[in-house]
Amino acid sequence: MKICFLTPEYPHHSTRSSGGIGTSIYNLAKGLIALGHQVTVIVFAQYEEATFEENGVTIYKLKNVSFKGLSFYLTQLKIAKLINKLYSEHKIDIVEAPDWTGCTAFVNVKCQVVLRLNGSDTYFCHLDQRPVKRKNRFFEKRALKRADGIISVSKFTGDLTNEVFGIKRDFEVIPNAIDTSQFEGSSNLSNEQTILYFGTLIRKKGSLELPLIFNEVYKKNNQAKLVLVGRDASDIITNNKSVWQMMQPLFDKEAFKNVTYLGSVPYSEIKNLINNASVCVFPTFAEALPVSWLEAMAMQKPIVACNIGWATEVIEDGKEGFLVHPKDHELYATKIETLLQDKTLQLTFGKAAKDKVLQKFSIEVVAKQSLAFYSNYISK
Known part of the structure; x- marks a missing residue:
């Protein structure tokens, strides 16, 4: 089978910055190639045009057409x-x-087109309770209605997408995946009592809740440390250019002494940071199915995450981690402190997390599910 991915992002040193969509495509492509299939990636919105092959993937970089009022369509x-x-x-x-943003709204092609729901702009605006741009909503709805088939990375995302657009499209749930061989945890029980957050510092991921949560942890345990990893972002509500600047005054003075912000780090270093952490935290408000959770789970780290929507499709509360609403700062902190103090529970949650990733979220499993889905449409 010959699969083509159309995307605005893909992790490569010659492409523009890439996020969760690019990582999920990269992982799936690796799984498909390992099963003997061919993968092509078309990456639009690039600074320059080029065609090359890397790791068995043929990559086409495209520049967008620049023409006032018609750039998207052209x-x-x-x-x-x-x-x-x-x-x-x-x-x-x-x-x-x-x-x-409906990148296939006006793409008329001879082959079948499948959309994978990782969360549209309309979807995230709904979760953030803020208005969506009319053009984005129009393009995204048009793309959804025209797609031959739809995959959703979580049932929650598929159901909510239908709801916010007022449509009733059938979809199949096939989650995001990771290459588990790249995230081999050592069950390292750090004595540093380190709490790790890795991801963009942005309101929708609960970054503004983290200081208030850590303040409560510090009151219980002044040996606890918080390490933050990820690029800083602007805040869409206040227009502040730095969420990190917004976070700093929210920390209690003494608690802030135990906080380290490393900024963006090379992807290869993330594994060491996860391995050295005692607990990973993700107090997010808006996701579809986050790859970062899977990476921490694959390295046998217990997680304290949000209890919103998609979360229960990744973690069973009390089995692989704890699920708490990000606004419940005291309870969130209590769950973190429980794990910091209980090494046996860390091991139990970590092993259960690793087992779940292997069974449900490995690239081998997800690639086979995706191929079965594609075959239904290629035959048409």
Whole structure:
């Protein structure tokens, strides 16, 4: 089978910055290639155009068309032209694209197009309780209605997507995946009592709740340390250019002495930081199915995460970690402190987390599920 991914992001040193969508495509591509299939990735919105192959993946970098008022539409015509060329040359059989900003709204191609729901702009605006841009909602709804098939990374995301757009599209739940061989945990029980958060510092991921949660942890345990890893972002509500600047005054003076912000670090260093942590925390308000949770779980780390929507599809409360609403700062802190003080519970949760990732979220499992889905549409 020859699968083509259309995406605005893909992790490579020559492409623009990449986030969760790019990582999930990278992981899935690796799994598909390992099963003997061909993968092509078309990355639009790039600074320059190029075609090359890396790790068995053929990558096409495309620049967007710049024309006032018509850039989006003309770029999609350009994308469609390339896809139809590759399809006519028997280099691809099917195209998968994300739902974000409706990047296939006007892509008319000869092959079948599948959308994978990782959370559209409309979806995240709904969870954030803020208005969505009309054009984004229009493009995303059009793309959803025109798609031949739909995959959702969680049932919650699929159901909520139908609800916010007022549509009733059938979808199949196939989660995001990670390469478990790259995240081998050593069951390292750190004596540092380190709490790790890794991800963008942004309101929707609960970054502004973290200081208030850690203040409560510090009151119980002044040996606890909080390590923050990830790029700083602007705040969409206040227009402040730095969420990290907004976070700092929220920490109690003494608690702040035990806080370390490392900023963005190379992806290869994340594994060491996870391995040296006692607990990983993700007090997020808006996700679809976060890869960061899976990475921590694969390294046998207990997690204290949010209890919203998708969370129960990843973690069973009290088995692989604890689920608490991010606004319940005192209870959240209590769960963290419970894990910091109970090494046996850390091991128990960590082992259960690793087992779940192997059974449900490995690239081998998810690649096979995706191939079965694609085959239904290629036959059409």
